[in-house]
Every structure is written in C-alpha cells, then in structure tokens.
Amino acid sequence: xxxxxxxxxxxxxxxxxxxxxxxxxxGFAAAAGTAGVALVLDRFRPWLMxxxxxxxxxxxxxxxxxxRVCRTRSRTTLAIFWSCAAVxxxxxxxxxLLAGWLADL
Numbered sequence: 001x002x003x004x005x006x007x008x009x010x011x012x013x014x015x016x017x018x019x020x021x022x023x024x025x026x027g028f029a030a031a032a033g034t035a036g037v038a039l040v041l042d043r044f045r046p047w048l049m050x051x052x053x054x055x056x057x058x059x060x061x062x063x064x065x066x067x068r069v070c071r072t073r074s075r076t077t078l079a080i081f082w083s084c085a086a087v088x089x090x091x092x093x094x095x096x097l098l099a100g101w102l103a104d105l
Contacts, residue, residue, distance in 0.1 A: 006077075007059075007062055008058075008059040008060075008062035008063045008077065008081055009059070009076075009077050009080040009081045009084070011055040011056075011058050011059045011062070012055065012056060012059045012080060012081040012083075012084035012085060012088075013080065013084050014055060015051070015052040015053075015055035015056050015059070015084060015085075015088050016052070016083075016084035016085075016087040016088050049092060052088045052091075052092075053088070053092075056084075056085050056088055059081050059085075063077070063078070063081060
C-alpha cells in the first residue's frame with residue numbers, strides 16, 4: 001500500500017472520531033469523569049461536523065478521483081473508509097440513533 005493511499009483511511013478515522021466527539025459529549029464526559037467536556041465540545045460542534053465532512057471529501061478524492069500509481073486499492077482501506085463515512089453520516093443525520101445504539105452496548 002502506497003503512502004498516499006494510507007492517508008484516506010486515516011482521514012476518515014479522524015473524521016469519525018471528531019464527529020463522535022462532538023455529537024456524544026455526554027458519553028465522553030461520563031467516561032472521563034468530567035461534565036465540563038460536554039460544554040466545551042458543544043460550542044465546537046458545527047466546526048467539528050464541517051471538519052468531518054471535509055476530511056471525508058478529501059478521502060473520496062484520494063481514493064477515487066486522484067490518479068493512482070498502483071492499480072488496486074486494498075479492501076481494508078475501503079472498508080475502513082466507508083465504515084468511518086457511515087459513522088459520520090449517521091452522526092450528522094441521526095445522532096440520537098447512534099447514541100442509543102452505543103448506550104445499549
């Protein structure tokens with residue numbers, strides 16, 4: 001796997017984590033033991049959502065539109081990218097749905 005191809009799934013992973021951090025601040029606050037995290041992250045929610053979308057678009061550009069040196073993409077790369085994209089899109093469209101699912105685990 002080329003270095004350039006490793007950036008797309010990493011960008012998707014950062015995107016998913018930042019999206020979860022802004023949409024589930026109460027869960028992170030409970031895990032960390034500080035209620036102040038929810039208040040701090042709530043102010044940055046629109047910016048973190050925008051960052052998530054931009055990183056996903058960058059990953060799509062890297063995986064599909066950028067001329068590739070090698071002809072094949074790793075299935076693992078595609079699975080990581082699209083899994084993270086699904087998490088981000090779920091957190092944008094229906095954050096309570098994913099929060100309820102995570103709470104049931």
